Amino acid sequence: MFSRNYREKTIESVLFAVSALTVVILFLICLFLFRDGLTLFEDVPFLSFVTGKFWYPTSVNAQFGLLPLFLGSLIVTAGAILFSVPLGIASAVFISELASPKVADFLKPFVEILAGVPSVVYGFFGLVVLVPFIRETFNLPTGQTALTGSIMLGVMALPTIISISEDAISSVPGSLKQGSLALGATRWQTIYKVTVPAALSGISAAVMLGMGRAIGETMTVMMVTGNTAIIPSFPGGILDPVRTMTATIALEMGEVPQGSDHFHALFAVGSVLFIVTFLINLLADAIKKKYRFKVD
Amino acid sequence: MTEAIQNVANPQIEVKDLNLWYGDKQALKNVSIQIPKNSVTAFIGPSGCGKSTFIRCLNRMNDLIKSCRIEGEVSIEGKDIYGPGVDVVDLRKQVGMVFQKPNPFPMSIYDNIAYGPRIHGVNKKDLEGVVEHALRSAALWDEISDRIRSPAFSLSGGQQQRLCIARTMAVKPEIILFDEPCSALDPISTAKIEELIMNLKKDYTIVIVTHNMQQAARISDHTAFFLMGELIEFGKTRQIFENPGEKSTEDYITGRFG
Incomplete structure (x- = not known):
């Protein structure tokens, strides 16, 4: 005993x-x-780090301005979200509401495989296919732009957005859909006016998590965005090279003397990144909890 | 079967030799019935007897089930609703349905009622009148007129069910199908809904599936008894309950099985 x-x-x-x-x-x-x-x-005042417009970590008068990197991350992530949210929700609606079970079962593994592709492979694909395509389409000196990064990150965020949105949409009770159809709504009206709004909390959480994935992604963006630490102009800057916070850390950490200001600046950038992703995840969690579907 | 089936005056729904299968399993066998206009017709029978399946044939909700196959004829006002060129959307506008569990949409009370009229293109300026009228018809207006913009989930279960009835009426159907509308409600809410249903037959043809025989006896004009996919007996409610023609009907209503 x-x-x-x-x-x-x-x-x-x-x-x-x-x-x-x-x-x-x-x-x-x-x-x-x-x-x-x-x-x-x-050594460096907090304000000049947070509001600094220049990132010259290795010049004689070293400047550690976060803004170009922060805005670089922001523009790439925003572009990725703009690209992947409509696509992701549309796919999720198709898989959970429109596709026959056979087609849905066929599609789902592909979405999962998309999530499993290593980011360096995405980067390679972007470099070989997308970069020349962007350069020629927009007639640019280089195809390594924020837009290129946005598209690649958008593709990478898709599996997260699709699978979580799909979960949310499938968990909308059938009784709601039947209620709508019984009122003479078409299938599409039902999806658009009842099912998707009812799943909106789950879909928002999916978007947040997709965004978290995009913001933290390093290898792919480093390979396709050109890594120029200049504050991107708006909206034309989407076709200029940018440098994200993640790429900066990955690029510079190897060559930086330990204990130098530059070394600490990279950690500070890392802290900002950590805080941002942490907040996004927290928000996603809060949305999911607060609006978890109450019927059934 | 009793002769009442052939002698219904003013039938609005006519069903002839309806057979229905879910995959290989036959759920309805040769059901023929005529349902009169502006009256309450109740379907009773034990679980799995096919009464809910049958009621769902009347607004083609069974279309949603892939394995479901139907043979026979269902006409409403003389028109075969399974015929070619029938628009299911128009049919469901004409034949509304209230479900077993209240299923309000996750939006405000107002938007719940306005949902149907909106998708069917009712003018914005007429919408408020339609909503108020529907809520009044469902005897809900006086209870909730001051919080019409609050979420539908803030209502009690019985109120939610009356909201669903109001939502159905807002589309202006001719027929309303009730699929065990009170089975999830307490006795007081049930009484309110029964009273409402009896008032509604002035304007609508009502078909109700119920588990509760007392309910059928209280509110219906005609009663149909189903057993194992067959329509055993159909006639005036009084006759079915006081003088049933079939042994199995009598056994069921006296509580010997079911």
Whole structure:
């Protein structure tokens, strides 16, 4: 009796320790990221980092301005979302509402495979196919632009958006759809006026998570956006090269002397990235919880 | 079967030799019935007897089920609703349906009622009148007129069901089908809905599926008894309950099975 109790307790505590580990790891990441990031502000005023318009980390008068990188990430991510949200929702509606079960079962694995393709492969594809295409289509000196990055990131965010939206749309109770059809609504009116609005919270969460994926993506953007740390103009800047926060860290971390201002500046950029993605995930979670469907 | 089937005056719905299969399983066998206008017709019978399946043939809700196959004739006002060139949207406008569980849309009370009229192109300026009229007809206006813009889910279950009835009426159907409309409601809400249904027969033809025999006896003019996919008996409610022609009908209404 005693030994059985003892075993139960042991298993329980081991499992608890394992799940607690994720929290500890997250906490440690925060700690190291912020500790090194905050050290930057001993030498560089916080305001000049946050509102600085120039990122010249290696010149004699080094400047660590976050804005070009932050706006670079923003424009690429915004473009990706503009591109992938309509496409993703349309696919999700098709898979869950319009396609026959056979077609849906055929399509779903492809969406999942799309999620499993390594980002360097996406980058390679972008570099070989999309970059020349953009250059020729818009008659640009280089095809490595924010737009190119947006399209690639949009494709990469698609699986997240499709699968989560599809879940949300399929979980709308059939009774609602029947209620709409029984009033003489067509299938399309039902989808557009009842089913999708009812699934809107799940769809918003899907968009947020897709956005989180796009903002954090590194390898692909680095390969196709040209990595020029200049504040992008609006809206023409979408056809200029940009540099994202992620690409900056990946490009510069290898060559930076440990403990230098540049080193700490990269950590500060990383902290900003961490905070942004953390907030997005938090928001997605809150949306999902708050509006979880109450009928059935 | 009793002769009442042949002698219904003023039939609005006529069904001849209706057979229905879900895949290989036959759910309705040779059902023929004539449902009179401006009256309440109740379908009773044990679970799985086909009464809900049958009522869903009348507005072609069974179309949604892929494995479902139908033979026979269903005409409404002399027009075969399974005939070629029939627009299901028009049919469902003409034949409204209220479901077992209240299923308001996740929007405001007002938008729930306005949903049908909007998709059928009712003028914006007429909309408010249509909504108020529908809510009054469903005896809901006095209870909720001050919070018509609040979410439909804020209503009680019985109110939600009356909202669904109002929503159906807002489309101005001629026939309203009720598929066990009170099975999820408490006795007080049920009484309100029964009263409402009895008032509605002035303007609509009502067909109601119910598990509750007392309910059928209270509110219907005609009653049809289904068993294992067959229509066993159909006639005036009083006659069915007081002097049933078939042994199985008598057994069911006296509670010997079901």
